[in-house]
Every structure is written in structure tokens, then in C-alpha cells.
Amino acid sequence: MTNPYALALHGGAGPKPGEDYTIVEAHLEELAKEGENLLKAGETALDVVEIMVANMEISGLYVAGKGSAPNTAGDYELDASIMEGHTRNAGSVSAIQDIVSPVGVARAVLDKSPCVMITGHGANLFAVAHDFEQIKNSENYYTLPVGVSQADIEQHDMTHGTVGAVALDIYGNLASATSTGGVFGKPAGRVGDTPIIGNGTWADDDIAISCTGTGEYFIRAGGALTVANGYKMAGDSLNEALWRLLDEVGRLGGDGGLIAVSKSGEIAMAFNSDGMKRASVSNKREVYATTFAPCR
Numbered sequence: 001m002t003n004p005y006a007l008a009l010h011g012g013a014g015p016k017p018g019e020d021y022t023i024v025e026a027h028l029e030e031l032a033k034e035g036e037n038l039l040k041a042g043e044t045a046l047d048v049v050e051i052m053v054a055n056m057e058i059s060g061l062y063v064a065g066k067g068s069a070p071n072t073a074g075d076y077e078l079d080a081s082i083m084e085g086h087t088r089n090a091g092s093v094s095a096i097q098d099i100v101s102p103v104g105v106a107r108a109v110l111d112k113s114p115c116v117m118i119t120g121h122g123a124n125l126f127a128v129a130h131d132f133e134q135i136k137n138s139e140n141y142y143t144l145p146v147g148v149s150q151a152d153i154e155q156h157d158m159t160h161g162t163v164g165a166v167a168l169d170i171y172g173n174l175a176s177a178t179s180t181g182g183v184f185g186k187p188a189g190r191v192g193d194t195p196i197i198g199n200g201t202w203a204d205d206d207i208a209i210s211c212t213g214t215g216e217y218f219i220r221a222g223g224a225l226t227v228a229n230g231y232k233m234a235g236d237s238l239n240e241a242l243w244r245l246l247d248e249v250g251r252l253g254g255d256g257g258l259i260a261v262s263k264s265g266e267i268a269m270a271f272n273s274d275g276m277k278r279a280s281v282s283n284k285r286e287v288y289a290t291t292f293a294p295c296r
């Protein structure tokens with residue numbers, strides 16, 4: 001009998017009704033199947049969430065990695081983070097520029113530095129020192145992700161998107177990773193919730209969480225730790241814990257969504273936006289990908 005395993009992915013909670021996200025859903029479904037195979041074969045949750053997010057970063061389908069948009073100064077500043085539950089090891093980068101895989105750099109911060117978070121110029125220096133692939137010509141590299149037009153970017157309306165993954169491996173360990181191009185029209189140096197450990201990303205012995213939405217509201221609402229604390233200390237069900245944060249985000253006027261997996265392999269996803277691109281799979285649950293369907 002296989003030990004329990006579980007994987008959930010999100011491709012951001014900013015989809016627009018009427019847009020066709022078939023390609024995105026197919027990509028998420030394929031990735032979830034790949035992730036399931038990796039977990040079944042004994043890959044760690046930490047490795048799997050990194051692989052999933054790195055794959056979404058290079059796809060150009062999401063507002064992360066290749067699908068990111070420039071800030072108002074014309075620069076591409078990206079944020080990413082990763083955390084392993086049982087060790088509480090974590091790494092993150094913010095406002096990193098022209099590196100293909102921000103989540104890979106975040107993982108290197110976790111593995112190879114005494115720091116948790118490295119930002120801006122320092123993050124770039126760190127990435128180069130660790131031989132991460134650089135983008136030589138950003139004009140030719142970045143692309144509009146599915147559902148985003150040039151007009152959206154020019155409107156500077158804080159439209160957003162992000163990618164994330166949470167996993168439970170067959171050893172009973174949890175991990176989470178999140179990566180983003182942030183919100184459109186962000187000023188230089190703006191940092192959202194994504195690279196903040198305990199806010200956009202969290203994993204401990206009991207729960208792993210990845211958030212997506214207008215980061216300012218997630219930061220002000222307390223972020224992923226609110227979910228973990230609700231789940232572990234207030235007796236919330238997994239779903240209630242997600243809504244503990246999301247209701248507060250909504251009360252403040254924000255929107256977004258989040259995904260979580262528990263130590264028992266339970267998966268929960270929730271959003272208060274129009275939809276959330278997402279997929280999930282576990283030893284008890286077939287691969288399922290959708291954008292606008294209500295969470296189940």
C-alpha cells in the first residue's frame with residue numbers, strides 16, 4: 001500500500017471570466033500527473049514543489065517567470081519563496097531581475113546560505129554566484145501570459161497572477177513554494193506577499209500553504225500563518241482555516257486565493273476572486289484541473 005501523498009498547484013487567482021484557460025488547465029493537469037509520479041517514486045515534497053513551480057515559471061503561461069510584466073520603471077522584478085515543513089528550512093528572493101528561475105534561487109538560499117531572504121541586487125549577485133541561468137535579453141524573453149493583454153499591463157490596475165505548489169510526500173513531510181511577477185503596474189522595489197515566509201508561503205509539520213492574490217491585502221490580513229494557526233490552534237477544519245484568512249482579505253477589500261495540504265493528505269483550495277487556476281492529486285484523489293469551478 002502506498003503511503004499517503006498529496007499535491008496541489010495554483011496558477012494564480014486572477015483569471016478573467018470569458019477568457020479561455022484550456023491550455024493552462026491542460027498544463028496544470030500534466031504537471032500534477034508528473035508531480036504525482038515523482039511523489040510516488042519517493043521524491044521529497046521539497047523537491048517536487050520546486051520542480052512544479054520552476055516548470056510553471058518557464059512556461060510563460062502564468063504571471064511568474066517568463067510570463068511576468070515589467071514594473072513602472074520598465075524592469076522585471078520577480079519574487080519567489082520555498083519552505084520545508086519538518087525542518088522549517090526556508091529561502092526566498094524578492095525583486096530579483098533577469099534570472100530564469102526565481103524559485104531555484106530561493107531553493108539555493110534555503111540550501112546554500114545562512115539567510116532566509118535575499119533581495120534586489122543582492123539576490124542577483126547570489127544567483128550569479130551560484131550559476132543560475134540569466135536572461136540576456138529581457139525584451140525577447142518575457143511574454144504575455146494566457147488571459148493578459150498589453151492593455152491590462154498598461155492600465156496599471158494591480159491585476160495579478162502567481163504560481164504555487166504544496167505537497168505531502170510519502171515520508172509524511174510537507175513543503176510549499178510560490179513564485180510571482182507580482183501585480184501589473186507595480187512601482188520599482190514593490191514586494192508583495194509571495195516571498196514573505198509565513199505570508200505567501202508557509203510549511204510546518206502539519207500544513208503547507210501557498211497564497212495568491214493582491215499581496216498588500218494578504219500581508220495586512222496576516223497571510224498564511226493565520227491559516228496555520230487557525231488549523232493547529234483554533235481547531236479549524238482545513239477549509240475553515242483557509243477562509244479565516246480569505247474572509248479577512250475580503251473584509252479589507254482584497255481578493256485572491258490559496259491552496260493547502262495537511263499532514264494527513266487532505267487538500268483544500270479556496271478563492272474569493274472570479275476563479276483560481278489550479279490542479280490537485282493525491283493517493284485518494286484523481287488529477288483534477290480547473291479555473292472557474294467552485295472548490296470541492
Ligand code: ASP
Nearest residue numbers: 160161162192212213215
Ligand atoms: N500575491 C502576488 C503579489 O502580490 C500576486 C498574485 O498572487 O497574484 O505579488
